[in-house]
Amino acid sequence: MSSTVDSPISSSKIQIHQLDRLAPRSAFLLFYAGHPPHQTMISSLSARHIARIARQQPLRLFSSQDSLVVTNVHEESGVAVLAMNRPPANSLSLELNEAISTSLKQIESNPKIQSVILASSNPTIFSAGLDITELISPSDERLPKFWNSLQQVYIDLYGSRLATVAAIQGHAPAAGCMLALACDYRIMHGGHGEEHLPTIGFNETQLGIAAPPWMGQLMVRTIGFRPAERALALGTLFPPSEALNAGVVDDVITEQSSSESNEVLKALLPEALQSQTSNPVMIKAYEEAACYAKIPPQARVASKLVTRSESLKEMQMTREDDTQHFCGFITHEVVQKNLMKYVEKMKQRGKAKKS
Numbered sequence: 001m002s003s004t005v006d007s008p009i010s011s012s013k014i015q016i017h018q019l020d021r022l023a024p025r026s027a028f029l030l031f032y033a034g035h036p037p038h039q040t041m042i043s044s045l046s047a048r049h050i051a052r053i054a055r056q057q058p059l060r061l062f063s064s065q066d067s068l069v070v071t072n073v074h075e076e077s078g079v080a081v082l083a084m085n086r087p088p089a090n091s092l093s094l095e096l097n098e099a100i101s102t103s104l105k106q107i108e109s110n111p112k113i114q115s116v117i118l119a120s121s122n123p124t125i126f127s128a129g130l131d132i133t134e135l136i137s138p139s140d141e142r143l144p145k146f147w148n149s150l151q152q153v154y155i156d157l158y159g160s161r162l163a164t165v166a167a168i169q170g171h172a173p174a175a176g177c178m179l180a181l182a183c184d185y186r187i188m189h190g191g192h193g194e195e196h197l198p199t200i201g202f203n204e205t206q207l208g209i210a211a212p213p214w215m216g217q218l219m220v221r222t223i224g225f226r227p228a229e230r231a232l233a234l235g236t237l238f239p240p241s242e243a244l245n246a247g248v249v250d251d252v253i254t255e256q257s258s259s260e261s262n263e264v265l266k267a268l269l270p271e272a273l274q275s276q277t278s279n280p281v282m283i284k285a286y287e288e289a290a291c292y293a294k295i296p297p298q299a300r301v302a303s304k305l306v307t308r309s310e311s312l313k314e315m316q317m318t319r320e321d322d323t324q325h326f327c328g329f330i331t332h333e334v335v336q337k338n339l340m341k342y343v344e345k346m347k348q349r350g351k352a353k354k355s
């Protein structure tokens with residue numbers, strides 16, 4: 001049986017899932033929803049404290065019709081799908097970031113679900129990274145909120161109790177790459193011929209900006225120090241086979257690998273992704289997610305803590321400084337000029353493509 005997760009969740013769960021915003025250092029321990037360590041954690045907070053948090057930050061729910069993300073769960077296999085759905089390029093706006101975090105928490109609140117596939121409703125772009133328009137002449141109020149929402153997506157994905165599988169159908173530059181690297185497993189489409197190869201990587205230096213430390217470190221942890229150092233400096237965007245060789249992704253799938261339609265995917269995929277039921281990346285992502293879902297969850301989550309808790313703690317400790325640094329950097333006159341030039345180039349390219 002499959003069901004959608006856009007129905008309101010119980011108020012106690014809402015309260016619990018709000019905690020990470022205001023008590024960020026506790027967030028990682030909240031992985032254990034439904035298991036004893038989690039309950040211990042929660043019981044150490046007073047009901048008044050929890051109610052105050054819930055009042056201050058009402059949970060935003062997104063319906064599957066008009067959503068920036070679309071989700072579905074398949075309880076039989078323990079697998080869910082969370083697909084970004086912000087045309088044209090799934091560029092990450094404040095609202096999309098918040099929608100990803102909210103939906104992930106909704107999925108986590110279902111104890112039958114152990115894995116989630118992070119996907120895109122756009123078959124050629126996974127995510128174009130930050131919405132660059134958020135960075136140009138930003139308002140003093142929105143910019144820190146925006147950055148905070150991106151940090152939160154990273155924390156939520158990297159620290160999720162769920163096994164997370166990125167189905168990278170197409171391009172994944174910059175923060176789009178970050179989303180994929182924050183998952184447990186990455187499957188990339190091999191592209192449709194040499195001329196239309198998707199790419200993945202941190203290309204920030206090409207925009208005249210640098211990836212923030214926590215993003216850069218994510219690449220270091222994924223592919224190793226020296227290759228990451230070089231890729232970050234050059235702003236390398238890896239085509240699929242190079243991404244596989246470097247370890248940026250775990251698997252590359254081409255159309256030839258599999259074309260059979262998968263019955264489970266029909267039940268699992270939200271309406272907006274029904275055309276992807278025979279997509280080989282999606283099939284492989286489902287197989288991988290189902291495989292993770294069979295591992296005893298306490299053991300799987302504990303093993304995740306071994307490799308991720310230190311960097312998550314570090315992120316929590318440096319979060320405010322990171323926001324201040326980001327806001328100062330982005331609003332600098334030279335950076336603003338570089339970004340405007342970059343957007344202008346992007347627009348020209350778009351016009352040329354359309355004409």
Ligand SMILES: CC/C=C\CC/C=C/CC(=O)SCCNC(=O)CCNC(=O)[C@H](O)C(C)(C)COP(=O)(O)OP(=O)(O)OC[C@H]1O[C@@H](n2cnc3c(N)ncnc32)[C@H](O)[C@@H]1OP(=O)(O)O
Pocket residue numbers: 088089091124125127128129130131132133171173174175176203204207209210211212325326329330346347349350351353
């Ligand atoms: C201390 C730290 C300080 C700073 C850290 C800042 C960190 C930044 C991390 C980031 O994520 S920066 C964003 C980096 N992203 C990019 O550079 C990607 C730019 N986009 C592309 O390269 C391409 O669009 C693509 C490879 C993703 C897809 O190419 P293609 O399939 O050919 O599509 P189009 O180029 O025609 O794009 C379609 C449509 O989407 C718009 N768009 C694309 N990317 C963005 C974006 N990042 N933000 C806003 N809008 C974007 C593009 O303009 C097109 O719009 P139309 O209206 O012309 O259809």
